Amino acid sequence: MASAQAGNTAAFERLIRFSERQMLAVAAGFAHTPDDANDIYQDAMLAAFRALPGFKQESRFSTWLHKIVVNTALSNRRKLTRNWRKLNALQTEYERSEQYVNSRSPERESLDEELAQELSRAMRRLSDNERMAFVLCHQQGFKLREAAQIMDCSENSIKVLLFRARNKLKELLADFH
Amino acid sequence: MTKVTIDELRQQQVLEYLYGDLDANDRVHFEQALADDLDLKRVFELEQRLDTALPPGFAPLIDEERLQGNRWLLRQNLQKATRPRFSLLNWLRARPLFVIMQGATMAMTFVLGLLMAGLPQSGALPAVSSSGTAAVSPLALIGEDEFEIFELRVNEFDAETGAIDLTFALASESQLRGNVADERIHQLMAVALQDDIGSADRLETINALEPVRGGNDVYRALIHVLLTDENPGVRYQAVSALADLADQDGVKDALRLALRQDMNQGVRVEAFNALSEHRDEETLALFREQMQTDSNEYIRARSREIVESRDGQDLIL
Numbered sequence: 001m002a003s004a005q006a007g008n009t010a011a012f013e014r015l016i017r018f019s020e021r022q023m024l025a026v027a028a029g030f031a032h033t034p035d036d037a038n039d040i041y042q043d044a045m046l047a048a049f050r051a052l053p054g055f056k057q058e059s060r061f062s063t064w065l066h067k068i069v070v071n072t073a074l075s076n077r078r079k080l081t082r083n084w085r086k087l088n089a090l091q092t093e094y095e096r097s098e099q100y101v102n103s104r105s106p107e108r109e110s111l112d113e114e115l116a117q118e119l120s121r122a123m124r125r126l127s128d129n130e131r132m133a134f135v136l137c138h139q140q141g142f143k144l145r146e147a148a149q150i151m152d153c154s155e156n157s158i159k160v161l162l163f164r165a166r167n168k169l170k171e172l173l174a175d176f177h
Numbered sequence: 178m179t180k181v182t183i184d185e186l187r188q189q190q191v192l193e194y195l196y197g198d199l200d201a202n203d204r205v206h207f208e209q210a211l212a213d214d215l216d217l218k219r220v221f222e223l224e225q226r227l228d229t230a231l232p233p234g235f236a237p238l239i240d241e242e243r244l245q246g247n248r249w250l251l252r253q254n255l256q257k258a259t260r261p262r263f264s265l266l267n268w269l270r271a272r273p274l275f276v277i278m279q280g281a282t283m284a285m286t287f288v289l290g291l292l293m294a295g296l297p298q299s300g301a302l303p304a305v306s307s308s309g310t311a312a313v314s315p316l317a318l319i320g321e322d323e324f325e326i327f328e329l330r331v332n333e334f335d336a337e338t339g340a341i342d343l344t345f346a347l348a349s350e351s352q353l354r355g356n357v358a359d360e361r362i363h364q365l366m367a368v369a370l371q372d373d374i375g376s377a378d379r380l381e382t383i384n385a386l387e388p389v390r391g392g393n394d395v396y397r398a399l400i401h402v403l404l405t406d407e408n409p410g411v412r413y414q415a416v417s418a419l420a421d422l423a424d425q426d427g428v429k430d431a432l433r434l435a436l437r438q439d440m441n442q443g444v445r446v447e448a449f450n451a452l453s454e455h456r457d458e459e460t461l462a463l464f465r466e467q468m469q470t471d472s473n474e475y476i477r478a479r480s481r482e483i484v485e486s487r488d489g490q491d492l493i494l
Binding site: 029 | 230243251252409
């Protein structure tokens with residue numbers, strides 16, 4: 001940690017190695033396309049590297065890192081340019097969605113392709129914060145308290161966001177349950 | 178309190194059970210309440226239906242290839258971010274005075290020479306060569322105070338005669354005002370597209386170059402971007418700008434290459450649409466391949482449509 005905080009890039013890469021897959025999965029759960037997710041991840045990790053000297057170790061490193069991914073994802077969404085919107089609109093029409101697997105099952109069963117596509121579409125209908133709350137709690141298994149810490153809000157707000165997200169998804173995915 | 182609100186409270190209880198930090202006791206209490214309270218049970222079952230269709234833990238798959246790709250890219254980005262920024266002052270502090278004086282004199286002579294010579298006539302400006310380098314030096318557009326020498330090496334120096342052989346490198350930041358139709362400006366921008374400028378700047382540059390995209394140097398720069406840029410948004414912008422030039426052989430080759438190998442479906446769809454307006458035998462052969470292999474449904478279906486319509490015409494003839 002000390003070496004990474006002093007600006008050693010190799011030490012930083014080692015530090016994030018244990019959580020990079022989960023960080024990418026959070027970005028992918030939130031983003032509209034795999035390319036957007038990769039961009040969010042790259043921007044977030046660079047931001048983390050720059051902010052690392054100021055990390056006081058008052059919270060867990062992984063919580064701090066998640067917080068940066070979440071903030072980067074939310075701010076990247078806000079500054080999407082006209083070009084990206086054009087690209088996303090085109091991709092929405094023809095692009096395959098992310099492939100979903102159950103990270104908690106040993107055989108890593110996959111989500112049916114049709115449901116995965118529908119889920120991607122449905123996720124786009126959620127607000128940014130609803131989507132993030134759902135990604136953290138439902139997809140990544142964070143508890144309400146942890147998600148609140150990552151998203152910098154109260155546990156109650158997370159509950160409300162999840163409540164809204166689940167209600168919308170129940171409606172949008174009605175054909176699948 | 179309305180019925181809806183009570184149901185909402187029940188749903189929040191369920192959410193605490195599903196995602197909260199309930200200890201063993203609280204969980205037992207909740208399960209007991211489920212057995213006793215039919216309304217709570219009904220709300221719980223509704224929530225369970227979503228969890229059955231979409232069980233907790235289902236998240237986007239991050240496979241090893243994607244992980245490795247991101248690791249590699251992050252390493253490049255970190256190296257770029259930590260590359261020390263040159264400071265002329267620090268560099269000068271570390272050098273003996275006579276080297277500084279000689280170097281500065283050489284540099285000023287060089288830049289003044291460029292300014293005295295003036296800019297060449299636009300008609301005489303050679304186009305960007307096929308290897309992608311511009312014949313017009315951007316140095317011609319640098320103002321008197323807009324450069325720094327960031328490297329200077331004395332190769333040979335004769336103390337008796339004062340003869341010296343130097344190598345030096347310049348860095349500069351210049352501001353230009355003009356019209357993108359000015360050949361000197363759009364050539365400079367075309368060269369910049371092939372250098373290490375950021376994605377957002379490349380997007381802006383391509384946007385600005387659209388009115389002059391037919392120029393040799395510009396369209397070659399756009400082809401370079403389409404085939405090499407790592408940012409799909411920039412490649413998409415390049416392929417969109419090239420679409421109107423799809424009747425030119427060089428552009429057509431680049432579009433075919435993009436259709437065959439670009440990872441991004443948006444870029445491939447745009448390349449495909451441009452090519453489908455200008456079909457030749459080579460393009461049709463590619464469509465024949467893509468109708469079997471492309472992962473994009475639209476490209477497969479449209480390729481098949483075009484190929485089958487062409488095969489039908491051949492049969493009639």
